Amino acid sequence: MGRIQSSVGLVTGVQIESTVDQLMALNAIPRDRLQSRITAMQSEQTALTELMTQVVALQLTSDRLGQASLYTSTNVASSDSKVLSARSTGSPRTGSYSFVPVRLAQSQQQASSLLASSDQKVSAGEVVIHTGGFLDNSIALDQLGGGQGVSRGSIRITDRSGAAQTIDLRFAQTANDVVEAINSNDQLNVVASLEGDHFVLKDVSGSTTGELSVSEVGGGRTASDLGLAGISTNSNSANGSSVIALSSTTALRGLRDGRGLEFPQTGTALKFDLQDGSSVNYESALTTDKASLGQLIDEINAAGAGKITAKIAADGKSLAIEDLTTGSGTFAISSPSGTLASQLGLDKASTGGVISGDQLIAGLSDTLLSSLGGGQGIGPLGQVTITDRSGSSATLDLSNAKTLNDVIGAINASSVGVKAQLNRTKTGIEIVDNTGSTANQLSIVNADATDSASKLKIEATIDGSRIDSGSLGKQFVHRNTQLKDWNQGSGLSLGSFELTDSAGVRSALNLNTLKPTTIGEVVDAINALSIGIEARFNEAGDGLLLVDTAGGEGTLSVADVGSGKAARQLGIAGSGTTKTIDDVSTQVLDGSRTIRIETTAETTVAELTEKFNALADSPLNASLLNVGSESGVRLLLNSNQAGGRGRVAIGGDIGLTFSETTKAQDALIAFGASDQGGGILISSSSNTFKGVVEDVELTIASTANSPVTVTISKNQEGISKQVNTFVEQYNKLRTKYEQVTAFDSASNSVGVLFGKSAALRVDIGYGRFLSGNHRGAGPINSLSQIGVRLNDQGKLEFDQTKFEAALEADPSAVQEFFSAENTGFSAKAKTLADSLAGVDTGALLNSSNSLQAKIEQNGKRIESMNVRLDKQRERLLKQFYAMEAAVAKLQQNQTALNQLQIIPPLGSSS
Numbered sequence: 001m002g003r004i005q006s007s008v009g010l011v012t013g014v015q016i017e018s019t020v021d022q023l024m025a026l027n028a029i030p031r032d033r034l035q036s037r038i039t040a041m042q043s044e045q046t047a048l049t050e051l052m053t054q055v056v057a058l059q060l061t062s063d064r065l066g067q068a069s070l071y072t073s074t075n076v077a078s079s080d081s082k083v084l085s086a087r088s089t090g091s092p093r094t095g096s097y098s099f100v101p102v103r104l105a106q107s108q109q110q111a112s113s114l115l116a117s118s119d120q121k122v123s124a125g126e127v128v129i130h131t132g133g134f135l136d137n138s139i140a141l142d143q144l145g146g147g148q149g150v151s152r153g154s155i156r157i158t159d160r161s162g163a164a165q166t167i168d169l170r171f172a173q174t175a176n177d178v179v180e181a182i183n184s185n186d187q188l189n190v191v192a193s194l195e196g197d198h199f200v201l202k203d204v205s206g207s208t209t210g211e212l213s214v215s216e217v218g219g220g221r222t223a224s225d226l227g228l229a230g231i232s233t234n235s236n237s238a239n240g241s242s243v244i245a246l247s248s249t250t251a252l253r254g255l256r257d258g259r260g261l262e263f264p265q266t267g268t269a270l271k272f273d274l275q276d277g278s279s280v281n282y283e284s285a286l287t288t289d290k291a292s293l294g295q296l297i298d299e300i301n302a303a304g305a306g307k308i309t310a311k312i313a314a315d316g317k318s319l320a321i322e323d324l325t326t327g328s329g330t331f332a333i334s335s336p337s338g339t340l341a342s343q344l345g346l347d348k349a350s351t352g353g354v355i356s357g358d359q360l361i362a363g364l365s366d367t368l369l370s371s372l373g374g375g376q377g378i379g380p381l382g383q384v385t386i387t388d389r390s391g392s393s394a395t396l397d398l399s400n401a402k403t404l405n406d407v408i409g410a411i412n413a414s415s416v417g418v419k420a421q422l423n424r425t426k427t428g429i430e431i432v433d434n435t436g437s438t439a440n441q442l443s444i445v446n447a448d449a450t451d452s453a454s455k456l457k458i459e460a461t462i463d464g465s466r467i468d469s470g471s472l473g474k475q476f477v478h479r480n481t482q483l484k485d486w487n488q489g490s491g492l493s494l495g496s497f498e499l500t501d502s503a504g505v506r507s508a509l510n511l512n513t514l515k516p517t518t519i520g521e522v523v524d525a526i527n528a529l530s531i532g533i534e535a536r537f538n539e540a541g542d543g544l545l546l547v548d549t550a551g552g553e554g555t556l557s558v559a560d561v562g563s564g565k566a567a568r569q570l571g572i573a574g575s576g577t578t579k580t581i582d583d584v585s586t587q588v589l590d591g592s593r594t595i596r597i598e599t600t601a602e603t604t605v606a607e608l609t610e611k612f613n614a615l616a617d618s619p620l621n622a623s624l625l626n627v628g629s630e631s632g633v634r635l636l637l638n639s640n641q642a643g644g645r646g647r648v649a650i651g652g653d654i655g656l657t658f659s660e661t662t663k664a665q666d667a668l669i670a671f672g673a674s675d676q677g678g679g680i681l682i683s684s685s686s687n688t689f690k691g692v693v694e695d696v697e698l699t700i701a702s703t704a705n706s707p708v709t710v711t712i713s714k715n716q717e718g719i720s721k722q723v724n725t726f727v728e729q730y731n732k733l734r735t736k737y738e739q740v741t742a743f744d745s746a747s748n749s750v751g752v753l754f755g756k757s758a759a760l761r762v763d764i765g766y767g768r769f770l771s772g773n774h775r776g777a778g779p780i781n782s783l784s785q786i787g788v789r790l791n792d793q794g795k796l797e798f799d800q801t802k803f804e805a806a807l808e809a810d811p812s813a814v815q816e817f818f819s820a821e822n823t824g825f826s827a828k829a830k831t832l833a834d835s836l837a838g839v840d841t842g843a844l845l846n847s848s849n850s851l852q853a854k855i856e857q858n859g860k861r862i863e864s865m866n867v868r869l870d871k872q873r874e875r876l877l878k879q880f881y882a883m884e885a886a887v888a889k890l891q892q893n894q895t896a897l898n899q900l901q902i903i904p905p906l907g908s909s910s
Helices: 016-027 029-065 068-072 175-183 252-258 293-304 340-344 404-412 483-489 519-527 566-570 605-613 716-740 757-771 800-809 811-819 825-837 843-901
Strands: 074-078 084-088 095-103 109-112 125-130 154-158 164-168 190-195 198-203 212-216 237-239 270-273 279-282 308-312 319-323 332-334 354-356 383-387 393-397 418-422 429-433 442-446 460-462 466-468 496-500 506-510 533-537 544-548 557-560 577-581 584-590 595-599 620-626 633-639 649-652 658-662 667-671 680-684 688-693 696-700 708-714 788-790 796-798
Touching: 016 029, 016 843, 029 716, 029 757, 029 825, 029 843, 068 716, 068 811, 074 084, 084 708, 164 175, 175 190, 175 198, 198 212, 212 237, 252 293, 279 293, 293 308, 393 404, 404 418, 404 429, 429 442, 442 466, 483 519, 496 566, 506 519, 519 533, 519 544, 557 566, 595 605, 605 620, 605 633, 667 688, 667 696, 680 688, 696 708, 716 757, 716 796, 716 800, 757 788, 757 825, 757 843, 800 811, 811 825, 825 843
Parallel strands: none
Antiparallel strands: 074 708, 084 696, 095 667, 095 708, 109 633, 109 658, 125 595, 125 649, 154 164, 154 212, 190 198, 198 237, 270 279, 270 332, 308 319, 319 354, 383 393, 383 442, 418 429, 429 466, 442 460, 496 506, 496 557, 533 544, 544 584, 577 584, 620 633, 667 680, 688 696, 788 796
16 A cells, blocks of 8 residues: 655655756756747747748739730720620730620520410420521522622612601611611601512502612712612612622632532642643632632632633622633533532533533522522423412523522512512412412412422412421531531530440540541541441531431431530430431431421320420420410420521421521620721620730620720739839838848847848848849839839838839830849849748748757757756655655654653552
C-alpha cells in the first residue's frame, strides 16, 4: 500500500511543490529565454510574410500594366440601352455606329379550328408537320439588280383617282415586304404583286381619269432599283422592269433555289469536247459557300485557254458556253467526276457551237421546277386538260414552264373557271374552281405522254371544288446544307454514332473528330466507312437516307454512342425498315425532316396534344386553349425555335385546320438608317445580334423610329484606374513597411523588422526603382513624366490629369513605357519583386526561411530542455518526499526514546 503524498510536508510543513516550482523556474530560465527568442522570430517572420504579400500584390498590379490587352480594351456604350443594349465580347475597334431597331423576333404560333372539348375525337389519318420546302419565300432586296441590291428609301404612288401616297420602304427586307407595304396602305387604291422577275401594280380605284404612276421621293433611287421608275400609264395595270438576274457577284450558294453547286473533291469537274477534236478539262477548288459565279466563269475561261468562252446568257438566268474552235467534231460538256454539268444544265446538245445551260435562278417569289421532286426535278412538262365544274374545258401547254409560277400563270391565263395558287401549307399548289357550278366534276388529266398532271400531283377528278397537290417536294436538305442551320437553326451535336449493316458489320463515326460543316461531308464520311451502308439524300429532299447494301439476314441499325445525339438529330437512329430501292427490296433508315403523327377514329384532341409533345427533337409544342365553358377549345402549336427559321406548316387529313396567329419572323436592325434611307438591314433569329460589329453583341428590347448610337471608345479610364491601383497598392506596401520598421524615440520601442537587412532592401529597392529613370522603353523614361511621383513621406502620388494628357498625346509611348519586353516598367517591376519575394532569390522569402530554420532548431532544443526539466522536477520531488520520510522516521525514533526514559529500572521501587 503506497503512501499518500501531499504538496505540503505533513511532518516538516514544507511547501514541497511550491518550493520545487521555484527551483524549476530558476532552472527553466534558459528555456524561457529561448522561447522568447522564438516568439520574437515568429513575429519577425509574420512581418516578413506581410511584406511579401504586399510585394506580390504590387507585382500583380504592375503585371497588368504590362499587358497589351489593357491598352486595346474598349468601352462599349449605347445611347439608349433600354431600346438597344451593347456589350463587348472581345477587343472591338473604336468607332460610332448608328442602328434603328426595326423589328423584334417572333416565334410562330398556330391555332386550330374551334373544337367542342378536349375529348372531341379527330378523324383517322395523319398530321403532317412541314419544317421546310416552303414555296412562298421571296428574294431579299439585297440580291436584286444582279447583286447590287436596292437603295432603300421611299417611293410615291398615284392611283388613277389622283390619290397619292408615299410608301416607306426603308426597312423592307424582301420583295414580299415591298408588296405588303404597298398593299397595307388603305389610302391608296393600288394592289401590288410579284410576277416572275418583276413587280406588278394594279389600280383598283375604278377611276379612268388619271394615270397610275410611280415617282422617286427626295431624289432617291428606290423606285428605279425596284424596276418601277417611269411608270405612268392610263392602263389599270403596270409591269415593272426585270430586277433579278445573274451577275459576276452572284454567290454560288444562292443558285438553284439555295441548293448551290456541288463540286467534286478531286478530278475533272467539267470536260469540254470541242469541235476541233481536242478537249479541255476543268478542275476546281471552289466551294459553293464562298465562291461567286464570276469566279467560276473566270476559272472555266482560264482552263479553256482561248478555246472556249463562258458567260452569263442573254436571258440573265443561265450560263452559256461557246466553242471557239472549228471542225467536224461535236461540242459536248460532261462531268467525269461528279454532276456539275447536269447541275448547270450544260449536259445537252449545242446549237451553233453554243450550249445554253438551265435556268439557275427563279423569280422574286418563285421556285425552279428542277428544285421539286426532292431536288431531282419533275422532268419536262407537256399538256394537261382542265375541266371546270361548269363543264368548260381547256388543254394547256406547259412545255415552256421553268418555274412553278410559270405553271400557275399558264393555268390562270386559261379560259376555264379555275384559279391556281399555293396550297394552305405553301408546300404545293391547289386548283380551285371558282365557277360556282356543281353541274360537273372538277377534272385535271394528262393530255400527252409527259404525264404532266401526274408530275404536278394534280391529276384528279372530284366532286369538290379544290384539288390540292400536297407537297411538291422542294428540296431543303442537300449537300450544301450547313450543320449550323440543321433542324431549323438548332444545329447538330457533333457526337459519335455506331452503324451496323444487315451482315452484322459495325463501324463508328466520330463527328467530333471529323468536324464537318455541311451535311454533304457527313454523307461522304458515312460512305467512306468499310461497311455495307450507303448514305444519300431521300427522294423527298427533306433528309438523309441510309440504304443497306450488305444484303444480310440481320437488321440495319444506327445508335448514338454514350451521350451523343447526332444520329437522333439526323433522324437516322433506330432500326431499318424494308423499302424498294431501284426495284430491289432492301432495308433503309429515312431521316425525313417532315414529321408525321398517325391518328385513329378514337384519338381525342387531348391525346393528339400529348402526341405532339412526345415527339423527340420536336420543332413545336402543343397546348389547349380554353375559350370558354360553352365555346370550346382550340389546339395551340408554338414553335420551339424563334425567328423565321422556326416556321412550320401543319397539313394532314384528320379534320383539323390551323391558322397562323403569330408569324415566325426574324429580328431586324438597320445600320446607318436615316429619314431618307434604310441603310443596311441585318436580321437575326433572336433579338441578339452577334458579329454585326466585330466583338460586339447587340440586343434589342423594343423597336424605335429614331437611331440608337453605339459608341466604342478606347478605355483610357481603365488604364488610369490601373495606374491608380498600382499607386494605392504601393502605398499599402509602404504603410506596412513603416509599421514593421518603426522607431519610437519617446518609448524607445521599435518595429519587429527595425534594422533588418531584408526590410531595408524593400525600402531601398522601390525607392530607387520608382524615382529613377527607365531607359530603353521609348520616349517616356520615368513615372514623373506621366504624373506619378514619390512624395517626401516615401509614398506615391498620382496626378490623373497629367497622366491622361500624356495618354491622349501619345498612347503608344505610354504603352511602350509600361509594356516593352525586358526594358519596360512592368518587366523591371517583376524583376525587382522577384528579388524580394521570388521563390529562388527573394530576400524576404530567404529571411523568412532562415528564421523558420532557426525556429525549428530552437524548438527542438526546447523540447530537449523540457524533457530534462521534467526529469529534474521528478528528482526534486522524490528528494523532498524522501526527506519528509526521513524526518518522519527520526521523529518516530525520538518518540520511542522518550518512552524508554519514563519506564523504572528492574527491581527498583516506584
